[in-house]
Amino acid sequence: MTHFDLAIIGSGSGNSLITPDWDGRKVAVIDGGTFGGTCLNVGCIPTKMYVYPAQLAATGTDAARLGVDLTLDKVHWRDIRDRIFTRIDAISAGGRSYRADELENVTLYDSYVRFTSEHALETEDGRRITADQIVVAAGSRPVLPDIPGINLPQVHTSDTVMRIPELPERILIIGGGYIAAEFGFVFSAFGSKVTMAARSGPLLRAMDATVSERFTVAASEQWDVRLNTEVRSLVENPDGSVQASLGGPEGESTLDIDLVLVATGRVPNTDRLGVEAAGFDLRPDGRLVVDEFQRVLKDGKPVEGVWGLGDVSSDFQLKHVANHEARTVAHNLVHPGDLLASDHRFVPSAVFSSPQIASVGMTEEEACRDTEARGVELALAVQEYGSTAYGWAMEDSTGFVKLLAEKESGKLLGAHIVGHEASMLIQPLIQAMSFGLDASSMASGQYWIHPALTEVVENALLSLKTGKVG
Secondary structure, three states, X not given: OEEEEEEEEOOOHHHHHOOHXXXXXXXXXXXXXXXXXXXXXXXHHHHHHHHHHHHHHHHHHHHHHOOOOOOOOOOOHHHHHHHHHHHHHHHXXXXXXXXXXHOOOEEEEOOOEEEEEOOEEEEOOOOEEEEEEEEEOOXXXXXXXXXXXXXXXXXXXXXXXXXXXXXXXXXXXXXXXXXXHHHXXXXXXXXXEEEEEOOOOOOOOOOOHXXXXXXXXXXXXXXXXXXXXXXXXXXXXXXXXXXXXXXXXXXEEEEEEOEEEEOOOEEEHHHHOOXXXXXXXXXXXXXXXEOOOOEEEEOOEEEEEEEEOHHHOOOOOOHHHHHHHHHHHHHHHHOOOOOOOOOOOOOOEEEOXXXXXXXXXXXXXXXXXXXXXXXXOXXXXXXXXHHOHHHHHHOOOXXXXXXXXXXXXXXXXXXXXXXXXXXXXXXXXXXXXXXXOOHHHHHHOOOOOOOOOOHHHXXXXXXXXXXXXX
């Protein structure tokens, strides 16, 4: 039995908890996966390193509308892949080496681990660990649906598809969420024929209805999108391809493809941690229940010295949320008498597809319920990119900004942007919501560069026509 002052399960955002406050104290980092966690190795960083060259590859389509002929000569998949993972793997290895070899007070366990009690753990090879403080930051993993043939070697998840040796000619993506949307763009831009099978109606159905509907239309113009469609089975063909049997509104059909990408969501890794031995509370989907201070709960009460953060406990499977929660935990670990609460009021997200999408706050449906319950009036505005000078320059017919606010106060309740660089355009709206700046003051109280694309945000704010005058 080895005792530590702090044990961290997971090497993603949990790795940042080892601050100078822990110098001279014994710390364990425990992770049976690749060091650095999801975002670094199989998530947001490598995916966006694919998205950028995909944007370059797709440039010719838009250029032709503007009188510029561009041609794509060739996509060198292996060169792109190797450039990305040469860098990613070096960062992962360097982080692992630093924790394992350079810090005398840190012990790295390359192993999965299970709880045996509230403050006791056991690794796969039988090593037993106890700690005064334990942080559970074990992340999540892709869901594999129960489909015959789902274990064929041609079937991938986001964890594996970015390292395939060759670009597939034909790919079937199962799912209609943000992972499906991003990889649909990447593979289609690189030249693959993409078929997307979504069990739901519109794609990105968890987002604002206007966003979901408009994106579904845009996606259907680029890919073979099959809505309300289930994949019934996957069978390997003699030539190594796969035949997928589909069931949809038009009945049964088959489809031959070279690769299948399963993008049907992720599940928290709590089922691999033996948390039942510790009696921790779990949500119906398996996430650890934590309070606003990130303390793990048992029978509704915080367990002293046990914390949770990131995908294993959070409502948001987002790296910036995990990092925020890690900062909360880092403070609370060493300041037990002055606990900080995580701030999950205005959590933004982005989908790096074509078109790009960014959102923060309530959807229209949520805002309607909220304002009705509080007896206040809702203000809504939708501003098209094409209504601004820069939108004219792009001949844009897809992008828009949608804002929701309390009519009397001008308080922003939600913001949703679809179009060019949406993830950057939304930032001032996130700032306004976070610091309580009303829509009118934000629109009229500062200069907006003309003719920059940010004018579409300015005009959307002005279009809200809220009661408060800036």
